[in-house]
Amino acid sequence: MLNHLLKYYSKIYFYxxxxxxWNFIFPFIYITIFFLALSGLNKPQPEFSEDPIRLAIIxxxxxxxxxxxxxLENFGQEGLDQQESGKTVGTKQENLYLRFTFSxxxxxxxLLEEQKIQAIIRADDPTVIEEYNDLSNLKAGLLSQFLETxxxxxxxxxxxxxxxxxxxxxxxxxxxxxxxxxxEAIDLFAADSTxxxxxxxxxxxxxxxxxxxxxxxxxxxxxxxxxEINANQSTLGLRNSTAPISKTKMFFALFVPRWIIHCLFTLxxxxxxxxxxxxxxxxxxxxxxxxxxxxTCSVLIGTAIGALFSFSQGLKVGISVALPLTLGxxxxxxxxxxxxxxxxxxxxxxxxxxxxxxxxGLYILYSDPTLNRFxxxxxxxxxxxxxxxxLTIIGLRRNSYESx
Amino acid sequence: xxxxxxxxxxxxxxxxxxxMYIGIMLIIYSMTISQFAKQKDQFELYEAGxxxxxxxxxxxxxxxxxxxxxxxxxxxxxxDRDLIADKFYEGSLDYLVVIPEDFSETFAKDPNSIDxxxxxxxxxxxxxxxxxxxxxxxxxxNQYRIFYNxxxxxxxxxxxxxxxxxxxxxxVKIAAQSEMKSENYKVFAFAITQINYIVxxxxxxxxxxxFLIMEDPxxxxxxxVSGYPEGKRTRxxxxxxxxxxxxxxxxxxxxxxxxxxxxxxxxxxxQTLILSSFIHLIAVxxxxxxxxxxxxxxxxSNFLGNMLGLVTSxxxxxxxxxxxxxxxxxxxxxxxxxxxxxxxxYHVQENMLxxxxxxxxxxxxxxxxxxxxxxxxLTFVLxxxxxxxxx
Numbered sequence: 001m002l003n004h005l006l007k008y009y010s011k012i013y014f015y016x017x018x019x020x021x022w023n024f025i026f027p028f029i030y031i032t033i034f035f036l037a038l039s040g041l042n043k044p045q046p047e048f049s050e051d052p053i054r055l056a057i058i059x060x061x062x063x064x065x066x067x068x069x070x071x072l073e074n075f076g077q078e079g080l081d082q083q084e085s086g087k088t089v090g091t092k093q094e095n096l097y098l099r100f101t102f103s104x105x106x107x108x109x110x111l112l113e114e115q116k117i118q119a120i121i122r123a124d125d126p127t128v129i130e131e132y133n134d135l136s137n138l139k140a141g142l143l144s145q146f147l148e149t150x151x152x153x154x155x156x157x158x159x160x161x162x163x164x165x166x167x168x169x170x171x172x173x174x175x176x177x178x179x180x181x182x183x184e185a186i187d188l189f190a191a192d193s194t195x196x197x198x199x200x201x202x203x204x205x206x207x208x209x210x211x212x213x214x215x216x217x218x219x220x221x222x223x224x225x226x227x228e229i230n231a232n233q234s235t236l237g238l239r240n241s242t243a244p245i246s247k248t249k250m251f252f253a254l255f256v257p258r259w260i261i262h263c264l265f266t267l268x269x270x271x272x273x274x275x276x277x278x279x280x281x282x283x284x285x286x287x288x289x290x291x292x293x294x295x296t297c298s299v300l301i302g303t304a305i306g307a308l309f310s311f312s313q314g315l316k317v318g319i320s321v322a323l324p325l326t327l328g329x330x331x332x333x334x335x336x337x338x339x340x341x342x343x344x345x346x347x348x349x350x351x352x353x354x355x356x357x358x359x360x361g362l363y364i365l366y367s368d369p370t371l372n373r374f375x376x377x378x379x380x381x382x383x384x385x386x387x388x389x390x391l392t393i394i395g396l397r398r399n400s401y402e403s404x
Numbered sequence: 405x406x407x408x409x410x411x412x413x414x415x416x417x418x419x420x421x422x423x424m425y426i427g428i429m430l431i432i433y434s435m436t437i438s439q440f441a442k443q444k445d446q447f448e449l450y451e452a453g454x455x456x457x458x459x460x461x462x463x464x465x466x467x468x469x470x471x472x473x474x475x476x477x478x479x480x481x482x483x484d485r486d487l488i489a490d491k492f493y494e495g496s497l498d499y500l501v502v503i504p505e506d507f508s509e510t511f512a513k514d515p516n517s518i519d520x521x522x523x524x525x526x527x528x529x530x531x532x533x534x535x536x537x538x539x540x541x542x543x544x545x546n547q548y549r550i551f552y553n554x555x556x557x558x559x560x561x562x563x564x565x566x567x568x569x570x571x572x573x574x575x576v577k578i579a580a581q582s583e584m585k586s587e588n589y590k591v592f593a594f595a596i597t598q599i600n601y602i603v604x605x606x607x608x609x610x611x612x613x614x615f616l617i618m619e620d621p622x623x624x625x626x627x628x629v630s631g632y633p634e635g636k637r638t639r640x641x642x643x644x645x646x647x648x649x650x651x652x653x654x655x656x657x658x659x660x661x662x663x664x665x666x667x668x669x670x671x672x673x674x675q676t677l678i679l680s681s682f683i684h685l686i687a688v689x690x691x692x693x694x695x696x697x698x699x700x701x702x703x704x705s706n707f708l709g710n711m712l713g714l715v716t717s718x719x720x721x722x723x724x725x726x727x728x729x730x731x732x733x734x735x736x737x738x739x740x741x742x743x744x745x746x747x748x749x750y751h752v753q754e755n756m757l758x759x760x761x762x763x764x765x766x767x768x769x770x771x772x773x774x775x776x777x778x779x780x781x782l783t784f785v786l787x788x789x790x791x792x793x794x795x
């Protein structure tokens with residue numbers, strides 16, 4: 001009998017068009033859009049080569065402008081377009097963050113109006129961003145960083161010159177010698193500056209939570225399972241409750257096909273993510289285990305909600321959509337700084353957030369050579385899953401109806 | 405006004421769902437804005453969780469620590485590999501610097517050989533910010549080291565520390581700030597962008613659902629049979645839908661001002677952004693009504709809102725900056741009203757007040773108005789077709 005029910009409810013589940021649409025097609029669309037949206041995060045540098053920050057340098061004193069330009073050549077080239085910049089040598093193409101030109105204030109304003117440049121920089125003491133136009137937050141941040149570094153170099157030179165002029169030194173050397181030695185730059189991270197796999201990591205942080213969200217998405221499968229069992233929740237539930245089958249058997253007959261289908265589907269999504277070229281690491285078995293456990297947890301949380309609360313169907317559907325969304329948000333799916341804020345202010349929440357646990361588990365598998373922390377995540381998720389299962393059983397058993 | 409009141413009663417009946425969604429969205433919204441608003445100035449990149457383990461405890465190393473902690477928050481952690489890894493994995497730590505015992509000594513001999521141990525989270529943006537910060541700091545000290553022939557006298561260190569504090573203090577001026585004092589309006593522009601996502605989700609989950617219930621054939625026929633004219637019913641339904649969504653929007657705008665400043669309202673840029681957001685609201689509500697007629701599935705409205713909200717937000721640059729967005733995807737997203745509204749917000753964020761092109765913003769608003777009119781007209785066409793089918 002159970003076998004028959006399992007086959008029957010598997011077919012029924014697939015015949016439901018809304019299920020196919022929201023539980024199966026949406027995750028694929030979402031992951032695809034997510035992948036397309038984030039594809040630019042992989043290699044932001046070439047984007048700057050194609051569209052660098054364009055500046056005009058103006059100055060009252062030519063020396064100030066030359067000094068600033070000399071510094072900016074570490075990050076870009078003189079000349080607003082390719083042909084013009086041919087005269088500058090020594091700047092590697094991969095370090096091209098900006099292009100600049102010398103100008104007078106009037107011409108610079110015209111260039112800004114014509115959108116040939118994005119900012120006018122006055123080389124002065126201190127350096128001033130006179131005007132800017134169409135300068136994105138990212139570019140503005142970078143430009144500010146470059147100019148602040150230049151300012152600190154300049155202020156250091158002034159401070160040391162003042163010490164030199166005041167005779168605050170203990171050995172004799174010419175200013176020319178000093179200047180030559182001062183050109184030596186220290187780079188404590190020179191050995192680490194080669195490209196590593198972590199250059200794609202910004203994307204991965206988003207992807208960990210997005211995949212965890214998709215694995216946790218089928219809560220509604222659990223909620224609807226209980227709707228079809230409890231006589232007071234739907235007409236189907238009423239009919240099923242009159243059948244000569246125990247509630248527990250009916251629960252497993254409905255739950256098992258959905259659970260298996262969604263676990264397989266989660267693995268399919270994982271395969272799809274790999275096909276898209278997102279490398280989540282080589283611990284395929286552990287990743288699969290984590291995702292399957294997440295889906296199990298999700299479906300059982302759904303059954304627990306269905307069993308414990310007699311809300312309207314609309315509200316239950318609302319909860320099954322809103323819960324993954326909220327947990328996904330807290331795990332950094334929309335803003336990657338969010339998990340840190342949550343763990344700072346509501347640490348208990350980040351410990352019991354299933355999407356956060358899975359997202360963290362994927363992060364650990366990617367970067368931690370040992371599996372100890374991964375097993376901690378598995379244990380935590382298993383505990384939540386077990387609690388959800390127990391609550392479902394309690395909710396199922398306690399129902400009795402005076403009349404239907 | 406019977407249908408109008410009934411719609412409001414229906415929203416009230418589903419107030420559990422409405423309150424839950426509005427509550428969740430308000431939490432998401434508030435947390436997002438507060439995180440962004442923390443970045444006091446426009447030209448600041450990130451506030452990170454930083455742990456500095458100082459094994460030397462000298463004036464030099466202490467100053468280095470304080471310098472690194474500027475604009476970041478300190479995470480206290482012992483020098484234990486597992487404890488550090490735990491902090492990284494629980495997400496509270498972004499960057500770790502371990503200052504060795506012989507920091508000053510090695511610096512005096514050869515700064516390049518300082519054994520400074522660092523560890524970063526997967527976020528390579530944070531890693532590169534700290535790499536630059538550390539290199540800049542060490543390079544400045546190195547200038548003094550060279551000046552004092554590789555051995556800075558102990559009595560000079562306090563004076564140098566004062567000088568370095570001045571050297572490292574931000575000094576680049578932004579001319580716009582002298583006119584405006586703050587660039588707080590950009591925080592407002594960011595905050596108002598986040599409303600787009602919420603409006604889509606709540607539009608489908610509350611307005612779409614209530615509308616579909618009102619359009620249930622049984623309810624509709626009952627009202628029409630009782631002599632209520634179809635035209636009046638439609639007008640009242642639409643009016644009620646817009647009233648509810650506008651009330652939610654006003655609440656969101658209020659929060660937006662609470663996190664920024666009411667002073668922003670005096671700025672033309674902010675006024676234009678509010679107008680743009682309002683037009684977007686109308687266009688999205690029109691889209692919700694259109695989709696509700698096209699795909700009248702009550703149980704699907706939540707899923708639809710969720711899907712469209714997430715997809716639109718990722719594709720139009722609400723959640724991820726447009727600097728990184730795939731250009732084809734961004735272009736494709738221009739079929740949604742949200743793209744045009746987000747463009748306006750980006751325009752304000754990327755420009756000085758004096759450089760804001762209001763014609764550009766008006767053009768974007770016109771596109772949204774055309775979209776809204778199109779959706780409303782299409783909705784009327786669908787209603788008319790369904791009415792004829794029913795007759």
